[in-house]
Structure formats: structure tokens, C-alpha cells
Amino acid sequence: MADGTTVTVDDLVAWIHRFSDVIAEHAEELTQLDSAIGDADHGTNMRRGCRAAVEALAATEPEDVTGFGRAIAMKLISTVGGTSGPLYGSFFLAFGTSGGSTGALDAEGAVACFRSAVDSIAARGKAEPGDKTMLDALEPAVVAMEAALAEGSSLGEVFERGTAAAEEGMHATTPMLARKGRASYLGERSIGHQDPGATSSWLLVRSAAETFAA
Amino acid sequence: MKKLINEPEDVVAEALQGMERAHPELRINHDLHVVVRSDAPVSGKVGIVSGGGSGHEPLHGGFVGMGMLDAACPGEVFTSPTPDQMLEATKAVDGGAGVLHIVKNYTGDVLNFEMAAELAAADGVDVEAVVIDDDVAVQDSSFTAGRRGVGATVLAEKICGAAAEAGRSLAEVKELCERVNAGGRSMGVALTSCTVPSAGKPTFELGDDEMEIGIGIHGEPGRERRKVAPASEVAKALVDPIVADLPFESGDKVLLFVNSMGGTPLIELYIIYNEVAKLLAERGIEIERNLVGPYITSLEMQGCSVTMLKLDDELTELWDAPVKTPALTWGA
Numbered sequence: 307m308a309d310g311t312t313v314t315v316d317d318l319v320a321w322i323h324r325f326s327d328v329i330a331e332h333a334e335e336l337t338q339l340d341s342a343i344g345d346a347d348h349g350t351n352m353r354r355g356c357r358a359a360v361e362a363l364a365a366t367e368p369e370d371v372t373g374f375g376r377a378i379a380m381k382l383i384s385t386v387g388g389t390s391g392p393l394y395g396s397f398f399l400a401f402g403t404s405g406g407s408t409g410a411l412d413a414e415g416a417v418a419c420f421r422s423a424v425d426s427i428a429a430r431g432k433a434e435p436g437d438k439t440m441l442d443a444l445e446p447a448v449v450a451m452e453a454a455l456a457e458g459s460s461l462g463e464v465f466e467r468g469t470a471a472a473e474e475g476m477h478a479t480t481p482m483l484a485r486k487g488r489a490s491y492l493g494e495r496s497i498g499h500q501d502p503g504a505t506s507s508w509l510l511v512r513s514a515a516e517t518f519a520a
Numbered sequence: 521m522k523k524l525i526n527e528p529e530d531v532v533a534e535a536l537q538g539m540e541r542a543h544p545e546l547r548i549n550h551d552l553h554v555v556v557r558s559d560a561p562v563s564g565k566v567g568i569v570s571g572g573g574s575g576h577e578p579l580h581g582g583f584v585g586m587g588m589l590d591a592a593c594p595g596e597v598f599t600s601p602t603p604d605q606m607l608e609a610t611k612a613v614d615g616g617a618g619v620l621h622i623v624k625n626y627t628g629d630v631l632n633f634e635m636a637a638e639l640a641a642a643d644g645v646d647v648e649a650v651v652i653d654d655d656v657a658v659q660d661s662s663f664t665a666g667r668r669g670v671g672a673t674v675l676a677e678k679i680c681g682a683a684a685e686a687g688r689s690l691a692e693v694k695e696l697c698e699r700v701n702a703g704g705r706s707m708g709v710a711l712t713s714c715t716v717p718s719a720g721k722p723t724f725e726l727g728d729d730e731m732e733i734g735i736g737i738h739g740e741p742g743r744e745r746r747k748v749a750p751a752s753e754v755a756k757a758l759v760d761p762i763v764a765d766l767p768f769e770s771g772d773k774v775l776l777f778v779n780s781m782g783g784t785p786l787i788e789l790y791i792i793y794n795e796v797a798k799l800l801a802e803r804g805i806e807i808e809r810n811l812v813g814p815y816i817t818s819l820e821m822q823g824c825s826v827t828m829l830k831l832d833d834e835l836t837e838l839w840d841a842p843v844k845t846p847a848l849t850w851g852a
Contacts, residue, residue, distance in 0.1 A: 431631070488627065490663070490665045491664060
């Protein structure tokens with residue numbers, strides 16, 4: 307189990323189990339949000355992908371962070387489809403690459419992995435904060451984690467601050483005008499709806515906080 | 521929801537099984553959902569691969585065959601296919617001259633095809649991609665995901681397929697694809713919504729007396745919603761923005777493609793074709809070639825789209841070249 311100072315590969319695997327459970331719990335809600343401004347499949351696609359990722363982790367039993375990231379990335383890419391598949395896939399691929407062949411990350415290492423992962427989503431999706439996307443939850447989360455780290459906060463505090471920032475960022479997507487993806491075709495009509503991608507991204511960060519600080 | 525299906529989650533898999541039985545000339549990978557022409561890879565020929573969400577049949581699987589696509593990757597209904605499918609398709613059709621990906625401009629399709637191209641390149645396959653974005657309904661395209669890829673995709677697949685069959689290089693086939701995209705413009709209209717099997721209810725709501733002008737092929741919103749009107753007015757609402765956009769001018773020779781969204785019968789398509797032809801005649805635009813029928817559909821949606829492609833002698837010749845696929849066959 308998590309010891310509160312390091313994140314082991316087992317903790318990372320537990321994070322994905324937790325994420326998969328939370329996605330399943332929120333699948334209806336995610337699909338509902340997606341039906342307002344997208345194509346009503348975010349919950350269904352993410353649930354299918356996360357289940358497959360959990361199975362892939364059980365089958366591959368990764369020993370280091372790179373192996374962990376790659377196993378999930380390839381599974382999400384090949385099962386989620388749509389836009390979320392390659393974006394979350396890029397997240398985990400970069401997360402793993404950043405972590406390298408180590409079996410445990412300290413707080414600094416874990417945040418570095420998140421930074422690299424979020425940058426990778428931005429590059430793949432060619433999106434910026436403010437476009438009403440996943441990035442609006444993830445970028446503030448990483449900024450908050452980096453700030454907490456600089457202040458010498460504990461691993462638990464770092465991820466709690468990240469979660470709070472992700473939640474705030476998610477809520478902030480509601481008044482935004484979508485500039486990326488299918489929602490952008492709605493123009494002004496995209497205003498007033500919370501972004502489904504930002505919502506699942508908040509759940510991703512929250513699952514990490516719940517697992518790593520447990 | 522009334523549909524001739526068994527289980528919603530089996531729709532794509534069972535349709536592919538049926539397609540294989542109906543068209544033994546196609547090779548279908550049922551694990552990855554890839555449709556490949558049976559003689560692929562053709563040595564020395566550029567491979568042409570396309571793909572996208574299912575629900576637009578016959579696009580893309582119905583265009584696999586001699587003179588058109590070498591492989592198609594159908595995703596779940598209205599959901600992009602995945603890079604592993606696209607990689608499999610790319611490798612299956614690589615005859616040593618490289619592979620062209622024809623991608624409709626939807627965020628998911630573009631991201632997945634980009635990843636597939638990176639994976640294929642890592643495996644030593646020469647891959648180029650052209651993104652088709654011909655839907656004039658999308659305004660302010662610099663502030664959105666951009667114009668969607670619709671009817672011009674069918675024309676690009678035919679023309680590039682003919683060029684590849686004639687032995688043109690990857691660079692040449694890519695240039696032709698870009699030319700079709702640059703000279704092709706489309707606009708659609710919906711009279712009814714459509715229902716994705718796994719969702720079970722209509723993608724969007726449209727009143728009995730309403731139509732959505734500028735609809736996307738997944739039910740994306742268009743430019744405006746208005747009361748249903750006679751075909752003559754609908755034709756004008758589609759043609760005017762198309763002509764103004766390129767712009768098409770007096771003396772231009774075009775290919776006119778009038779397409780059903782799936783639920784509109786051929787008799788109505790011909791009425792629209794008649795109206796569009798009159799409008800183009802008034803503007804001095806000459807219809808050199810045409811295509812009328814359901815070729816890029818949106819499940820059972822009622823409605824149609826109009827696509828115009830500016831022709832030159834080379835494009836006309838490639839359009840006329842023999843093709844033999846489940847959905848488009850002539851000269852072969």
C-alpha cells in the first residue's frame with residue numbers, strides 16, 4: 307500500500323483500478339455531459355477503455371513506470387476510440403516515458419510524470435487552456451502540484467492541491483466557448499455546459515490523490 | 521428505437537460478417553475490423569487507406585476494391601477507428617510504393633490517424649495523409665475544429681484510387697487528393713435526426729416541421745434551423761453557400777454529387793438534382809459529371825447533401841477510370 311512518501315508501480319496500478327471504478331460510477335453523468343455538447347459516448351467509451359486497461363495491467367504485470375504507462379496507453383488507444391483514446395493514451399505514454407525504468411517515484415518524480423503527461427495531451431490535441439477541453443482541468447492541476455512541491459508539501463498535500471485545482475478548472479469550463487473538437491461546431495451554444503473531458507480528467511487526478519495518499 | 525439489428529454492441533461486427541458473405545472479393549479482419557481488397561498488397565502500387573466511424577455506409581468499406589480504396593477501417597458507429605486498426609490496414613496494403621491516408625476532418629479521426637502514421641513510419645512504411653475538410657456549413661473555422669470532411673471524401677477516394685491504379689507515385693496521389701479537397705465544397709440538410717444503436721435515442725431533436733441547414737454527417741449542428749420548404753428553396757440554401765465559397769464561376773466545369781443521408785429516397789434526390797442543375801445553369805456552371813445516390817450517409821437520417829468539385833481534364837479522366845467496388849462500379 308501507499309506509504310505517503312513514494313508512489314510505487316503497485317500504487318500506480320491501484321490508481322488505475324480506482325480510476326476505472328470511479329469512471330464506471332460516473333459513466334452516465336459523463337455521457338450526459340457529452341450529449342449536451344458532444345456525441346454522447348464519453349462515459350461509455352471511457353468505461354470500456356478503463357476496464358480493458360485494468361485487464362491489461364493484470365496481464366502484463368509491469369515492473370517499472372515505463373511499462374505501466376505503455377501497457378495502459380496501448381490499451382486505451384486501441385479500445386477507447388474517438389478523441390479520448392489517443393489523448394489519454396498520449397498522457398500515459400508520456401507519463402511512463404518520464405518515469406523511466408524506476409519502480410517507485412517520489413513526490414517530485416510523480417509530479418514530473420504528470421507534467422510530461424499533460425504537456426503531451428496539449429501537443430497531441432493542439433489545445434490550450436481556455437479551449438474547453440481536458441486541459442482546463444489538467445493544466446491547473448499540474449501547476450498547483452508544482453507549486454505545492456516547491457513549498458515542500460507532502461505527497462498527499464501535493465495531490466490534494468492538484469485535485470482541488472482540477473475541480474475548479476473543470477467548473478470553469480462551463481462558461482467557456484468550445485474551440486476544439488466536436489463541441490466547437492456549436493459555437494455560442496457550447497456555453498453553459500461543463501466539458502465532459504475536463505470532468506473525466508478531474509476524476510483521474512482525484513483517483514491519484516485518493517490512491518497515493520491513502 | 522426501431523432497427524433491424526440483434527444487439528446494439530454487435531452492429532459493426534455483424535455488418536462486417538454480412539459484408540464478407542455478400543462480397544467474397546473483400547478480405548475482412550474480424551478481430552481488428554479492417555476491410556482489405558483481396559489482392560492487396562499490389563506490388564509497386566500506392567496503397568489508399570481510409571476509415572472513420574461506422575454509420576456512413578457505403579463509406580468507407582463499400583469503396584474497397586480495384587480503382588478506389590485498398591483498405592478501410594470502420595470504427596464503432598460514429599466513433600473514430602483506432603490506430604492499431606489503421607496500422608494493420610496500412611501494412612496490409614503497402615506494396616512498397618507507400619500508403620496514403622485519406623482522413624475526414626474530425627478531431628478523433630485526425631488524432632488516431634496521426635498516431636497510426638507515426639506507428640507505420642516506425643515500421644518503415646512511407647505514409648502520407650490528406651485531411652478532407654469540404655463542409656462549407658462550418659463558419660469561423662479558424663476558431664473551431666475546422667470544416668468537417670463530408671462528400672468530397674467519396675470523390676477523393678475515387679480519384680486517388682484511379683491515380684494509384686495507374687501507377688502514380690505517393691507524392692502525385694497526395695497532390696491529387698489535396699486538389700480534390702481544395703476544389704470540392706459541400707453542404708447538407710437534415711429533415712430528421714438519426715439514432716446511434718448504442719445510444720438508443722435520436723442524436724438530436726428536430727421538430728416535425730423543421731429542417732437543419734448545414735447538418736454534419738453525425739448530426740452536428742449546421743448554420744440554421746428553419747421551417748421545411750419546397751425542394752427548390754432547399755436546393756438554393758445548399759447551392760448558394762457552396763458556389764459563393766470557392767467560388768465557382770461561370771464557365772467552370774464541375775462534378776455534381778447529390779447524396780442521400782440514408783433515409784431520403786432516390787426520387788427526392790432527383791428532384792433536388794433537377795433544382796440544383798437549374799441553379800447551376802443560371803450561373804453558367806457546367807455539370808460535366810455527376811453522382812446521385814446514398815454514398816456518405818448518416819444512418820437513417822432523412823436529408824441530403826450537395827457536393828461540387830471543380831474539374832479539370834486530369835480529374836475528369838481519373839473519375840472516368842474503371843472502378844470495381846461493392847458500391848461503385850463502372851468500366852471494369
